[in-house]
Amino acid sequence: MSVIRAVPYSLFTLASLFSLQALADDVQVAVAANFTAPLNAIAAAFEKDTGHHVVASPGATGQLYAQIQNGAPYEVFLSADDTTPARLESEGATAKGSRFTYAIGTLALWSPKAGYVDATGEVLKANAYQHLAIANPKAAPYGLAATQVLAQLKLTEATRDKIVEGQNITQAFQFVQTGNAELGFVALSQVYKDGKITSGSAWVVPQSLYEPIRQDAVVLAKGEHNATAKAFVDYLQGPKAAQIITSYGYALDAKSD
Template identity: 65%
Template sequence: MTRLTALLSALCSAFLLTVAAHADEVQVAVAANFTAPMQQIAAEFEKDTGHKAVLVFGATGKFYAQISNGAPFEVFLAADDATPARLEKELLTAPGTRFTYAIGKLVLWSAKEGYVDGKGEVLKKGEFKHLALANPKTAPYGAAAVEALKKLGVMEGIQPKFVQGENIGQTHQFIASGNAELGFVALSQVFKDGKVTSGSAWIVPSKLYAPIRQDAVVLAKGRNKPAAIALVDYLKTDKARAIIKSYGYEL
């Protein structure tokens, strides 16, 4: 081994030790619709920074209640912009850290090929027993689904067929398992790299529901945590944004 090679090896080892010494964990509450992209982003984040993101997925409304009651989350990726803004007003966030990381899209989806047509006419025909959607009181995608059904003028006839999931993840499971023939989920759950990955779907026109702006924020418990700040900054990188876009979100 030459002296230069030995020196480079020593410097590399020192660098790795420094990274390891400063690596940390950050506790992250993540809206269920963002499960797949966030798992991918977290893996890249750990690879690039040494920090580990410990992810918990669920409904935005439930996370609000948990954070308000002292849950140990340090970063929150919500399915809306209203909940992080509310936490900000209640002084439960690190000032100046809230931003929109994605704009979500609603999709009517069935695990069955050819079941959902390209114009959503299946809703007007009503020839199904169950339609799944997330609880509109706690999940923004559920609220968007109700808004769309009302604008389509089919809410009254379909409401008795509702099967409500606790969050959008459970809603997807209801449909994937066949317990509901179809339902409303986040496009990101059934979309990757420009196409719907399984079943049949109708991407609900954005004019039928208010924009689903999804905000991220560093919570009060993470204000002095380098890993928390690093994660929020990482979500703004080209690499993270490319992953987000690949799941059908707008930026």
């Protein structure tokens, strides 16, 4: 069975990635950590339907932006926000007219313990926990959204000494999953599939408590002349990808429904 070929990315592998040359039927995709699981599924379907391969590098949006600026060989960027792709567009680092919203993210407060997180998030106000995991708000839009929720609930000061920051949303999730934090703000897609929470307990945070997490995709300058990059972003906007995206708890842009 064909699956996505994920390439871990760090400063230590920068040199090797610079030298990596995409094959004619490959597309190098930088993907926000929250969208890793849906991209796995989309990439498998894309490969089955087209024979093309997705080579993915997941990470925090801010870190991926820095890597793109430093010449990383990405051809498509799936961001966790809409401002970073717009910034790259303004800097002339993208294929003209290629930016679009591929998903709208949802924040969840989650614990692996059944019944620990109530359906309205009152567990936050009860303040009976020692650690609350969030993604780095300076690098990860889901982390920023978490701080907005705490501010709206007037819990910023009460939770300040309890917060443990993950480098990205994947690490924040791992902190909770491994018990290093009793609960944490994660992407709903990490704990949701086909209409239900897959494990533990969760509060799906109302959209009114944080700014919309519009996740934009863009073809980068390095992918402008790669037909596989174009085929992939077309597929990402198609019905099969849409079905996968919504199955993980994301909403679609109204213009894309």
